[in-house]
Amino acid sequence: MLFSTMAPKSQTTVPVAEPTPEVVAQLLDVVADHSVEGALSDIEQMVARLRAGAEEAADARKVLSNTPATVLREALRLRAARVEAV
Structure with missing residues (x-):
């Protein structure tokens, strides 16, 4: 599996089998971004x-x-009668 770095200056592909701290940090950013987006979407739906x-x-x-x-x-x-029946 390959991972394309998300650095704004370069687009390089790094094998995930040999993750460097930089690659892991970027992966953590990706996961965090998606978690926040998912949470915001859930909140928006709940507010609606x-x-x-x-x-x-x-x-x-x-x-x-x-x-x-x-x-x-x-x-x-x-x-009240309905509530008691349950």
Whole structure:
């Protein structure tokens, strides 16, 4: 397996079977860069889900604020029964 160094001034290919400290340092940089990118992507996806959930919750609050008390009480009773069934 060969590794192309990522040094900005040179593009050389080094056999990984004989890694030098410089090659290992560059490999560590590559791994770290990809780990950060993956983590950032995961965070961005999580934030998007949270925003969508917050919008959905806001819409639900609007509906609930206009729902008659008798319907809310019955809904709470039904919800409690579902929770107990699990």
